[in-house]
Amino acid sequence: MDLSYGPEYEAFRGEVKAFLDAEWPLKGDEAKLDLQGQAVAFRKKGIAAGYLARSIPRHYGGSEQEADSLKAQVIREEFARARAPMEAMGIGTMMLVPTLLERGEEWQRERWVEDTVLGNTAWCQGYSEPGAGSDLASLKTKAELDGDDWVINGQKIWTSGAQHADFMFILCRTEPGEKKHGGISYLLLDMKQPGIDVRPLRQMTGGADFNEVFFSDVRTPKDWIVGKRGEGWLVSRTTLKHERNSIGNAAQAQGTFRNILKLAKQSTIDGKPAIENPAIRQRLATLEGYVQAHVYSGYRQMTAGLRGEDAGMIQLMNKLHSTNIGQEVAKIAVDLLGDGALTDPSQGARGLFAGPENAAGWVGQYMSSLGVAIAGGTGNIQRNVIAERGLGLPRDYFADAHKR
Amino acid sequence: MDFGLSEEQQLLQDTVAQFLANENDPNQLRARFDAEEPHDETFWKGLMELGLGGLLVPEEHGGAGLQMIDAALVAETMGFAAAPGPFLGHTLAGLAIALGGSEAHKRAWLPKLATGDALGTVAFGEEDGSWLPEQWSVGGDALTGTKCHVPYGAQADVIVVGTKGGGLALVAPGDGATIELFEGVDRTRRLYTVRFDGAAAEALPDGSDAASRTRDAALILLAADAFGGASRVLAMSVEYAKTREQFGVTIGHFQALKHQLANMALETEPARGLFWYAAHAFDEVPEDCERMAALAKAHVTDRFMHVAREATEAHGGIGFTWECDVQMWFKRALFDRAWLGTPGTHRERAAQLAGW
Ligand SMILES: Cc1cc2nc3c(=O)[nH]c(=O)nc-3n(C[C@H](O)[C@H](O)[C@H](O)COP(=O)(O)OP(=O)(O)OC[C@H]3O[C@@H](n4cnc5c(N)ncnc54)[C@H](O)[C@@H]3O)c2cc1C
Numbered sequence: 001m002d003l004s005y006g007p008e009y010e011a012f013r014g015e016v017k018a019f020l021d022a023e024w025p026l027k028g029d030e031a032k033l034d035l036q037g038q039a040v041a042f043r044k045k046g047i048a049a050g051y052l053a054r055s056i057p058r059h060y061g062g063s064e065q066e067a068d069s070l071k072a073q074v075i076r077e078e079f080a081r082a083r084a085p086m087e088a089m090g091i092g093t094m095m096l097v098p099t100l101l102e103r104g105e106e107w108q109r110e111r112w113v114e115d116t117v118l119g120n121t122a123w124c125q126g127y128s129e130p131g132a133g134s135d136l137a138s139l140k141t142k143a144e145l146d147g148d149d150w151v152i153n154g155q156k157i158w159t160s161g162a163q164h165a166d167f168m169f170i171l172c173r174t175e176p177g178e179k180k181h182g183g184i185s186y187l188l189l190d191m192k193q194p195g196i197d198v199r200p201l202r203q204m205t206g207g208a209d210f211n212e213v214f215f216s217d218v219r220t221p222k223d224w225i226v227g228k229r230g231e232g233w234l235v236s237r238t239t240l241k242h243e244r245n246s247i248g249n250a251a252q253a254q255g256t257f258r259n260i261l262k263l264a265k266q267s268t269i270d271g272k273p274a275i276e277n278p279a280i281r282q283r284l285a286t287l288e289g290y291v292q293a294h295v296y297s298g299y300r301q302m303t304a305g306l307r308g309e310d311a312g313m314i315q316l317m318n319k320l321h322s323t324n325i326g327q328e329v330a331k332i333a334v335d336l337l338g339d340g341a342l343t344d345p346s347q348g349a350r351g352l353f354a355g356p357e358n359a360a361g362w363v364g365q366y367m368s369s370l371g372v373a374i375a376g377g378t379g380n381i382q383r384n385v386i387a388e389r390g391l392g393l394p395r396d397y398f399a400d401a402h403k404r
Numbered sequence: 405m406d407f408g409l410s411e412e413q414q415l416l417q418d419t420v421a422q423f424l425a426n427e428n429d430p431n432q433l434r435a436r437f438d439a440e441e442p443h444d445e446t447f448w449k450g451l452m453e454l455g456l457g458g459l460l461v462p463e464e465h466g467g468a469g470l471q472m473i474d475a476a477l478v479a480e481t482m483g484f485a486a487a488p489g490p491f492l493g494h495t496l497a498g499l500a501i502a503l504g505g506s507e508a509h510k511r512a513w514l515p516k517l518a519t520g521d522a523l524g525t526v527a528f529g530e531e532d533g534s535w536l537p538e539q540w541s542v543g544g545d546a547l548t549g550t551k552c553h554v555p556y557g558a559q560a561d562v563i564v565v566g567t568k569g570g571g572l573a574l575v576a577p578g579d580g581a582t583i584e585l586f587e588g589v590d591r592t593r594r595l596y597t598v599r600f601d602g603a604a605a606e607a608l609p610d611g612s613d614a615a616s617r618t619r620d621a622a623l624i625l626l627a628a629d630a631f632g633g634a635s636r637v638l639a640m641s642v643e644y645a646k647t648r649e650q651f652g653v654t655i656g657h658f659q660a661l662k663h664q665l666a667n668m669a670l671e672t673e674p675a676r677g678l679f680w681y682a683a684h685a686f687d688e689v690p691e692d693c694e695r696m697a698a699l700a701k702a703h704v705t706d707r708f709m710h711v712a713r714e715a716t717e718a719h720g721g722i723g724f725t726w727e728c729d730v731q732m733w734f735k736r737a738l739f740d741r742a743w744l745g746t747p748g749t750h751r752e753r754a755a756q757l758a759g760w
Contacts, residue, residue: 001473001684002406009405070405261760275760278752284760285751289678289703292696296677299407307408314673321674386669387662391642394657 003299009070016078019049024084036119039085043118051075052087053117056101061114069305076251088119090161096123096169099186102238103227108188112167124191126156126170126213127236133158134381135399136171137180137233141215143172143187145222150174150187152218158375162198162211165191175230186232189220205367206346249318250298253325257291259354260284260329260336263362266355267336274336287328294321313390320382323373330369333362341366407680409477417477423454424485430729433592436488437732442585442594443559448489449520456491458518460499460621465514467498472621472686476628476679483632483740486732488592490523492625493555497524499621500564504572504614509606513562513574522561526618527551527575527598528744535745537615543568546602547575553743557596558583564608564618565600571611572618575603590739592732617686620693622744623701624686627679630708630740634672637708637715637733641665644719661718668714671707679704695757702747702754705740712737 005013023045025031030041046052047063054072056062065071079086087093097116100109115121132139141154152172162168168189175183191198195218200208227235264284267274274280297314304311334341340359345367347360354361373379387393409417427450428436436444451457459475461467468474475495482491498517501509501524516522529535529552530542542549542565551557551565563575577583580603586595608614642665645656655661682700685693712734716723723730741747 001408001680001688003684003689005405264760281755281760282748282751285699285702285754286706286747288754289699289706289751290674292681292699293674293678293703296407296681297674298677299405300677300680303406303408306405309408312673313669314676317670317673320670324670380663383663383666383670384659386666390669391662391665393642393645393662393665394654396659397657 005070005074009074012071013074013078016051016075017082019051020078020082020084023049024082039088040118040120042085043087046079046084046086047117051079056097056113056117060101060109061117069302073302080251085119087117088122090122091125092116092121092123095125099169099226099235099238103235105223105226108224108226112188121167122161122165124159124162124165124168124213126159126162126168128158129155130157134378137184139171139173139184141170141172142176143174143185143220145174146219148222149219150222150224152187152189152215152220154215156213156215158201158210159198159213160210160375162191162213163200163208167191168213169226171232171236174232178230181233182230184232184236185229186226186235187220188224188226189218193218195219203367203371205364206344249322250295253291253294253322256326256329257288260287260332263333263336263355267338269336269338280332280336283332287325287332290321290325290328294325297321313386316382316386316390319377320379320386323369323379326365326369326372330362330366334366337362407677407684413474413477416474417481420454420456420478420481421484423450424481424487428485428487433486433488433732434729437591443490443556444488451487451489451491452520457494457520458498458514460495461502461514461518465502465510466518467502467514468518471683472624473680473683475621476624476683479625479628480632480635480679483629483736484636486592486633486636486736490525490556490559490593492593492622492629493525493560494523495625496526496618496622497560497562497564500526500572500608500614500618501562501574503617504608504610504612505574506609509574509608516561523556523559524562524564525555525557525560526622527554527557527563527565528619528622529553535743535749537566537570537612537619540566540570541568542566542600544602545605546580547573547600547605548602549600551598551600553586553588553595554583554598555593555595557598558585563598565605566615567605567607567611569612570615572608572615573605573611574608575600575605578603580604588739590735592736593739616694619744620686620697623697623750624679624682626740626743627675627682627697627700627704630705630737631672631675631679633733633736633740634668634675634704634708634711637712637730638665638668638672640730640733641668641715641718648720664714664718668711668718671711675704675707695754698750698754698757701744702750705737706747708737709741 024042026038026042043052050063050065053062054065058064093116097113100113127136129139143150143152168191170187170189171184172187173183174185195216197214199212201210201212202208264275264280269277301311337359340356341363343359343363345360345364388395427447455468458467459470463469501513517524531550531552542551565573565575567573580601582599584597586597588595645661646654648655679700682696685696715730719728719730722728
């Protein structure tokens with residue numbers, strides 16, 4: 001075992017640092033651009049230098065580097081340290097781009113990959129419907145061919161970022177005669193057109209990041225389909241074997257832990273720093289056991305990836321383990337806040353969970369730690385996956401009902 | 405960057421696992437568990453023939469000269485099999501002498517401990533429930549005082565005793581020590597109370613460094629044992645869920661039980677990296693070791709205890725019987741959790757070590 005990066009990667013780190021020193025923050029005219037413009041301008045430099053969009057072929061605007069999880073990790077560390085933007089965050093870069101690279105048509109990749117990674121184009125994910133959440137394949141939104149267009153009718157819900165998105169990737173029922181999973185297609189559509197009605201849904205935090213989206217006779221060209229008709233379910237499950245970010249997930253857990261520790265140091269209980277309270281110390285150290293387990297599980301998975309080995313059951317646990325950690329952080333936080341937990345979260349600076357002065361931010365985290373636990377597969381669904389695929393227990397009776 | 409096992413480490417673990425599968429299957433284990441005779445010398449001799457007597461003893465003194473991660477992998481395998489016997493105390497005694505002993509101490513004891521010709525143990529616990537070097541009170545040139553929960557104290561040829569001021573001393577039991585069996589819950593690791601009344605003792609010259617390193621080693625080995633034990637009770641419960649039928653189907657069909665088992669897996673599997681890292685830190689990242697050893701012992705032994713309780717429940721009525729194998733691991737969990745201090749004690753230490 002050796003957790004150091006070794007001379008070759010430390011030399012690479014030196015190159016990345018030198019690049020960042022020279023290029024970020026931007027200088028001259030570029031420094032006068034708005035934040036979004038600066039991010040785009042800088043990403044282009046990062047791609048040209050081979051540090052961003054590494055798994056994307058040059059032809060589609062990427063830097064086409066050989067897969068190297070360690071280099072990718074060094075880049076993430078140094079970019080984070082310099083607070084420099086990486087590829088545009090969000091569902092487009094995370095899900096659509098890998099899907100297009102694996103399953104898309106040439107023209108689709110040429111048209112969308114680069115702009116999505118640069119942040120010029122924003123996407124939203126149209127999967128969930130009022131009647132189709134965990135049981136996603138029961139979705140009903142319909143798309144029918146009319147000449148050279150698909151015509152879409154129906155409703156999506158919980159669509160994050162629909163109000164800002166340029167395009168949506170959407171699962172629709174296109175083959176009415178087919179069984180549940182076989183009747184679905186993966187379509188792309190322009191969000192800026194008549195017939196689309198985006199209505200914000202107010203979250204429990206008071207903010208409105210997700211939406212209901214209604215479709216009445218919305219049109220999208222016949223060839224804006226990824227994969228073949230009826231293959232949408234498979235397409236939506238595709239993920240690329242790109243540089244795995246198992247440590248990144250762990251770094252996030254460590255970051256959250258540092259924040260709760262800071263909160264404990266700055267809060268008081270009975271007039272004394274909360275960090276001196278024996279019960280709080282126990283809870284923090286108990287939580288840290290899980291955090292460290294998560295961190296070193298990340299290194300284990302990264303090593304397995306580098307060696308080309310199967311890391312085993314742990315790969316099915318990352319989401320639930322990390323959202324459990326997030327929820328425990330939240331619970332400790334409201335105890336530390338005391339009457340700060342009476343604060344309206346909508347007034348808070350999001351994501352900056354500093355000290356007790358940002359009670360609103362912490363109350364927001366108390367709630368949104370549940371949002372992340374629900375989104376993209378609830379805890380129970382994760383437990384089903386661990387039990388069935390990890391432990392080899394029988395599939396759910398009702399989940400298999402359509403096969404009977 | 406490589407946080408995985410080497411081929412040699414996998415081979416070591418496989419070899420021990422294979423031996424234990426043959427020589428300590430659940431029936432053999434149960435016989436040892438139920439036996440009046442506290443120590444199965446034949447089984448122990450088999451382990452010694454595999455070279456497990458001197459894992460941490462330097463090669464120049466006849467040991468394998470391996471690292472803590474290797475010893476931890478063996479401890480995990482022993483925990484998985486609930487292997488009975490003095491492995492823990494014996495390994496720690498060898499390490500303590502190697503780290504803190506004089507040349508004469510090393511020459512006198514290490515080769516014999518490595519081959520198993522002599523049996524070693526450690527005496528750390530005290531009557532007031534304290535375990536840690538700074539709390540030890542037994543002392544004097546002729547040792548007086550009582551040490552509790554000493555593994556295989558009556559069988560040991562040499563006892564490494566934690567002494568007042570946080571040092572270590574060697575005692576070869578004989579005059580000046582009375583040794584009584586403690587009626588312990590974990591019958592796979594028998595414990596003794598040792599009363600010293602003017603026993604001849606030889607202080608280890610580097611005893612105080614060796615004491616804190618040996619404490620960390622013990623915490624890591626307990627965490628590793630607990631990980632192995634937790635994996636085993638999980639596996640037993642999953643197996644049971646696939647065979648036991650109720651309502652016309654195997655009980656693994658019921659989602660409540662599936663989720664209980666998934667939670668047990670989630671409590672167990674991520675902890676593997678934690679004990680690996682604590683063990684790795686012992687040799688390679690000394691500045692992290694003390695704290696990570698404390699966190700690992702607290703976390704993993706707590707997880708083992710929890711998973712053992714869940715496993716008992718997952719077996720229904722049979723789970724509550726002496727006949728059910730789970731109970732042997734349940735008791736092993738009680739040992740791993742309490743021996744050398746509770747999770748709470750080590751969490752508080754971890755808090756202090758971080759300057760909280
Ligand atoms: C913050 C946030 C952002 C989101 N963003 C998007 C987005 O951008 N695009 C998108 O398409 N969707 C999005 N979602 C939707 C999300 O994917 C769904 O909410 C989630 O999959 C659960 O579906 P549901 O809401 O219909 O709940 P349900 O499926 O109705 O679940 C309700 C409860 O029943 C349990 N349950 C359901 N089925 C089972 C089962 N088989 N076994 C055991 N328990 C079960 C669940 O665990 C849950 O506790 C978002 C959700 C949130 C909270």
